[in-house]
Amino acid sequence: MARVSAIESDFLVIGAGLAGLYAALRAVQYGHVCLLTKTSISETNSAWAQGGIAAAVDESDSPQLHREDTLKAGRGLCDERAVDVLVREGPQCIKELDNLGVAFDRTPSGYELGREGGHSRRRIVHAGGSSTGQRVVARLSELVLQNPNIKLIEHTPVIELLTADGVCVGAAVAPDRVVLARATLLATGGAAALYQRTTNPPGATGEGIALAYRAGAELADLEFIQFHPTALAVPTARSFLISEAVRGEGAYLLNPDGERFMLKYDERGELAPRDVVARAIFEELRKFKTDHVFLSLRHLKPDLVRSRFINIYETCLDYGLDLTRDLIPVAPAAHYTIGGVRTNLWAETTVKNLFAIGEVSCTGVHGANRLASNSLLECLVFARRAVEAAVRRANLSPSPSSKAREELSFPLGKGPGVRFDMQHGLDRIKRVMTEHVGLVRDRAGLEHAIAELSGLEAHSSGLLRDQALVARLIAQSALFRTETRGVHTRSDFPNEDPNWQAHIIVHKDCPIRLEKSLQSESP
Numbered sequence: 095m096a097r098v099s100a101i102e103s104d105f106l107v108i109g110a111g112l113a114g115l116y117a118a119l120r121a122v123q124y125g126h127v128c129l130l131t132k133t134s135i136s137e138t139n140s141a142w143a144q145g146g147i148a149a150a151v152d153e154s155d156s157p158q159l160h161r162e163d164t165l166k167a168g169r170g171l172c173d174e175r176a177v178d179v180l181v182r183e184g185p186q187c188i189k190e191l192d193n194l195g196v197a198f199d200r201t202p203s204g205y206e207l208g209r210e211g212g213h214s215r216r217r218i219v220h221a222g223g224s225s226t227g228q229r230v231v232a233r234l235s236e237l238v239l240q241n242p243n244i245k246l247i248e249h250t251p252v253i254e255l256l257t258a259d260g261v262c263v264g265a266a267v268a269p270d271r272v273v274l275a276r277a278t279l280l281a282t283g284g285a286a287a288l289y290q291r292t293t294n295p296p297g298a299t300g301e302g303i304a305l306a307y308r309a310g311a312e313l314a315d316l317e318f319i320q321f322h323p324t325a326l327a328v329p330t331a332r333s334f335l336i337s338e339a340v341r342g343e344g345a346y347l348l349n350p351d352g353e354r355f356m357l358k359y360d361e362r363g364e365l366a367p368r369d370v371v372a373r374a375i376f377e378e379l380r381k382f383k384t385d386h387v388f389l390s391l392r393h394l395k396p397d398l399v400r401s402r403f404i405n406i407y408e409t410c411l412d413y414g415l416d417l418t419r420d421l422i423p424v425a426p427a428a429h430y431t432i433g434g435v436r437t438n439l440w441a442e443t444t445v446k447n448l449f450a451i452g453e454v455s456c457t458g459v460h461g462a463n464r465l466a467s468n469s470l471l472e473c474l475v476f477a478r479r480a481v482e483a484a485v486r487r488a489n490l491s492p493s494p495s496s497k498a499r500e501e502l503s504f505p506l507g508k509g510p511g512v513r514f515d516m517q518h519g520l521d522r523i524k525r526v527m528t529e530h531v532g533l534v535r536d537r538a539g540l541e542h543a544i545a546e547l548s549g550l551e552a553h554s555s556g557l558l559r560d561q562a563l564v565a566r567l568i569a570q571s572a573l574f575r576t577e578t579r580g581v582h583t584r585s586d587f588p589n590e591d592p593n594w595q596a597h598i599i600v601h602k603d604c605p606i607r608l609e610k611s612l613q614s615e616s617p
């Protein structure tokens with residue numbers, strides 16, 4: 095048995111995006127928190143979020159209307175109980191962020207609300223115009239850094255989750271270093287950076303999903319990768335997101351002929367749900383044999399464009415494009431992992447004392463197509479619930495107690511030893527995912543992808559093996575679902591099929607299977 099050094103904590107939170115930060119701040123009211131991130135506290139996907147947080151906070155709105163829009167976008171696959179939780183508890187979370195000092199944009203009569211595709215009314219709370227993620231994360235990071243009972247450990251990836259008799263007891267962060275905790279909260283984000291064109295930061299490669307899978311947790315709905323319709327498509331630019339809120343303020347989508355094409359596809363035009371817009375753009379790209387269409391804001395008031403979308407305006411200027419005057423080239427890019435680690439309504443996974451929150455999780459709120467700006471809301475609502483459930487399970491009381499670091503012995507599996515060149519391997523995954531597991535899929539392409547990804551997985555270890563594993567599971571789930579639904583488009587099965595109104599579940603020890611409902615018992 096190896097001798098390892100251990101940190102003991104009441105809560106271990108893995109990931110420092112919105113879900114992780116918010117969970118840490120709530121959990122510290124009950125005990126000591128260790129917050130781990132593989133990057134730094136400022137480099138998370140949440141910080142890149144532009145649109146905002148959808149919540150029924152306006153007098154003319156209601157959780158019921160938000161619920162209806164969410165269910166409509168989700169194409170029959172949302173878990174209605176999870177959606178009820180999301181829309182009912184959402185407004186309270188906004189109030190809490192307000193109390194924590196997040197400066198949301200306001201008008202004299204209340205929050206300034208934005209509109210995005212699939213929403214029947216303005217309900218997107220935002221901060222700093224289109225810098226919402228960055229503003230919210232910056233404020234919560236500040237609070238985390240000020241709190242002596244939150245131990246922040248940066249630049250430290252998790253090697254494996256530790257279980258004893260099927261119960262999660264923490265995580266190994268190095269071959270000789272572990273963090274032991276009464277509750278482990280996984281908040282590691284999604285896997286959209288497994289594609290060449292992505293709106294996500296490079297770290298969003300799905301390792302949290304692999305960690306949970308290897309620890310014995312069930313995963314669900316992995317085939318549903320959401321492509322954002324409008325990422326900047328300039329050869330020299332990373333795929334910078336041009337927020338849907340831009341279309342919410344009236345921007346048009348034009349094809350190379352200058353035609354406003356969305357109305358041909360959907361009567362809601364540019365404000366149709368995201369899957370519809372992304373597929374329509376894909377069709378236009380194919381028809382015109384081009385790699386981009388255009389966003390036009392030229393008919394909108396320049397002052398409004400500059401003030402409401404300041405960071406988008408400035409980034410476009412860096413590429414020589416003036417948002418108020420030029421046509422902006424855009425194309426779809428991988429944006430959000432709808433599936434993930436299966437949870438119940440309290441963010442509990444199928445491994446005891448392991449919770450999953452935010453994009454790494456699959457609560458069922460997004461169904462087959464996430465409604466814009468519901469993701470940050472999901473982070474908040476389910477982080478809060480995860481902490482409540484963990485407190486109940488571990489019988490913690492609201493009196494923080496800092497625990498000292500101890501030395502102890504712990505049996506540990508082998509550490510990582512990369513046999514395959516990391517960057518080369520990741521580039522290969524991205525190429526396979528983009529060519530064969532992209533916006534439109536078919537059987538031959540998916541089978542090819544699975545064979546190539548399985549080979550890579552078998553000949554790599556550590557991080558690269560986990561990335562190949564997650565990519566393979568996405569491809570296998572996409573092959574299994576022989577229909578088109580929401581963001582999952584099969585050219586060989588172009589219609590929605592009522593027999594497939596069910597969730598695809600994967601587990602390391604069981605064959606891939608279907609289940610009608612995601613939610614099991616509450617704690």
Ligand code: SIN
Pocket residue numbers: 143144145146336337338339465466467468469
């Ligand atoms: C956007 O601003 O368009 C992205 C918001 C989201 O993905 O929910």
